Amino acid sequence: MGPKRQEILEASTSGLSATLDKLFAPPALPPPPINHFFTQDPNVAVGKTWVNSPYVAGVDVGKYRYPSLRGWYVNNLIDSPCTINERLTLFWINHFGMAEVSDHRAEYQYIQLFREFGGASFQTMIEKITVHPAMLYFLNGDWSSKYEPNENYARELLELFTIQKGPQIGEGDYTNYTEQDIRTAARILTGWRTRRLFSRDSGPVDSFFNDQTHDDETDPRNPNLEPKQLSRHFGNAVIVSNGADEYKDLIAIIFQQPETARAICRELYRYFVYSDITSEVEDTVITPLAQFMTANNFNVAATLRELLGSKHFYDINVRGPFIKNPYEYYLSILRPLHGFEHLDLSLANNPNSSQIRTIYNIGTAYFGWASSADMDVFTLPTVAGWKAYYQAPNYYRNWIGSASLQLRRKSVRDLTYQGIYVQIEGGEYKPRGLGWLEFVERLTIPEDVIEVVQECIDIFLPRELHPDQFDALKNELLRGQQDREWTIQWNSYLASPSNPDITRPLTNNIKSFFRALFSMAEFHLQ
Known part of the structure; x- marks a missing residue:
């Protein structure tokens, strides 16, 4: 998300394989956010982290934790090293679609979860997010019990997070699962609870398994409770009672279905390559990529590396094809x-x-x-x-x-x-x-106006410009003067970098140039 000039040069010098090695290097997680100004939290001094600190009676700690978390998140994007990690983290944020979790400690936890495990096994990610306190709260899993199984997470697990729906082919039958599968999954997922969410108790927000509320097929109010059997879409598998690990048994069966890998590969393709998945792309890119993912234990980083290293990824038709978020x-x-x-x-x-x-x-x-x-x-x-x-x-x-x-x-x-x-x-x-001046100083030949314009195009735009567009941008730097005037102005700046009579007009011309560049339709393309 916005490569620096030096990162581009290193990639072009190192080659594709070495660049992919760098992009997929194990991430170093950033330190947690801190209290950056608030003096009324007795548990967290200014300059200290709050991620495991409790709520305080009579003190609105959200006044500083809300902006702290958000400022921390964006600053880590700006300062991030040249890896795939932050872009992949944003992919998972979108994939799981959580909102209004409200406890900022839980929000911090799931951002770090995506950063730490975003490139690991997709199956492991699903296992972790299923019992994560933020997800349990968001989709009401922390209220689900054998007496009243809540279907919210079970529905999204199948419909959005894993195998996905497919066209409806019958009453309550969606190609890849049925409504009965949702009800059965809801029973399997019962028993998980959050701990210290919105609490004044010390310690981190986490989750735990309560076997008293889990559906182990012994509900005294329903002695004729049916076995937890899935539909033909899952081989009519029966999930036997397995306590705290029972949800993993359900997830394992979901991941045995070939469509689960295909579904996530389509999402990765739409996020990293292009939204248009034609029948040709489905056959020549998605299907073999899903087979690769399955053979590699659903490892996301390996799968994404396979995609980014493919000939298809560098096709001109998928270069700069979609609008930046x-x-x-x-x-x-x-x-x-x-x-x-x-x-x-x-x-x-x-x-x-x-x-x-x-x-x-x-x-x-x-x-x-x-x-x-x-x-x-x-x-x-x-x-x-x-x-x-x-x-x-x-x-x-x-x-x-x-x-x-x-x-x-x-x-x-x-x-x-x-x-x-x-x-x-x-x-x-x-x-x-x-x-602005510091950026131009880093360019290869900053005293040559044509080289400055071309290098900026190479850095900031996905494709070359028409000659008329090139000349219009160059004129923003020259303001009607000859090309050699730029060289004179730049050398004058180097001789007197503290002279405002030199730096001010030069900086204004550079700002005008970038104002024009960033306003171009091409700059909106990724």
């Missing part, structure tokens, strides 16, 4: 420009900085921009996720409407004028701008 849009500006490193405001480099409030507020502000553009990672619109990844035929076109397009344009204007206004230490609001 809001995070991709903003990060494709922020990461290449090295975020706020020039202001020494990088969370990765300054976890204990005296300016930590400013750093967190920057992240929170960008989180607000993405949320305003209809992408709040902690409050998804539906359990199915964002429309861009499932709603045919529009798919990615859902990211752009009259309001969201105007918001993107306004944010570009803000970024290329003064920057984003945030509250800094002391309570004052100030703009935090990007390092």
Whole structure:
């Protein structure tokens, strides 16, 4: 999501195999979010983490945990190393579609779960999320019991999270499972409870198994309870009572079905490649990819590496084919420009900085921009996720409407004028701008205006531009002057980098150039 120039150069020099090795290297999890300003939580001092700290009577700890979590999440995107991990984490956030979990400790836990296990076994991910406190709360699993099995999670487990529905072929029969399978799965999943969610008790939020509420086929109110048998879609398998591991037995049977691998491979394809899965793509890409996944124990990283290393992935027809989501849009500006490193405001480099409030507020502000553009990672619109990844035929076109397009344009204007206004230490609001001159200095031949324009196109756009577009961008740097004037201005800047009479007009021309570049239709494409 927004490669830096040096990352692109290293990839082109290292080659595909070495680049994929780097992309799929085991991730290093970022340190947890901290209390960046709040002084009224007796359990958490400013500068300390709150992720396992309880609620406090009479104190609204959400006042700082809400922005802390969001600022932490976005700053880690801006500062992230060149791996697939954050993009894959966002894939899982969409896949599981959780919203309004509200306890920020549980929200932190599932973000870290996706970061830690996002590239591991898909089956392991399903096992972990099934009994995760956030999911138990979100889909009412923590209230499900043998007396009243709740079908919410069972339905989404089959319909959205694993094998998926398929066309309806009969009454209560959806090709890949039946309504009876949902009812049976709900019984199997009973007995799990959350612990310390919204609690004033010390200790982490977690979940546990209560065998007293689990359906072990001995409900005294129903002595004729039927065995937990699945339909013909699952080989009429019977799940025997197995206590805390019984849900894993159900998941294992789901993963024995070939359609489960095909369903997740289609989602990976729509997220990482293109939304249009033709019959040819189904036969030549999805089916062999699903077979590869099954043969590799459902390992997501191995499967995704196979896809990203395929000839199909580099076909011109799937290069820059879909509209960036809001995070991709903003990060494709922020990461290449090295975020706020020039202001020494990088969370990765300054976890204990005296300016930590400013750093967190920057992240929170960008989180607000993405949320305003209809992408709040902690409050998804539906359990199915964002429309861009499932709603045919529009798919990615859902990211752009009259309001969201105007918001993107306004944010570009803000970024290329003064920057984003945030509250800094002391309570004052100030703009935090990007390092425009520092970016140009990193280019290969910054004194050559043609090379500057071309290298920026290579970095920021998925495809080449028409010559007329190229000339229009170049003119934003030259303002009607000859090409050699850029060289004169740049060399003058290098000779006197602190002279405002030189740096101010040069910076304004560079900002004007990027304002034009980021406003192009091509820049919205991923």
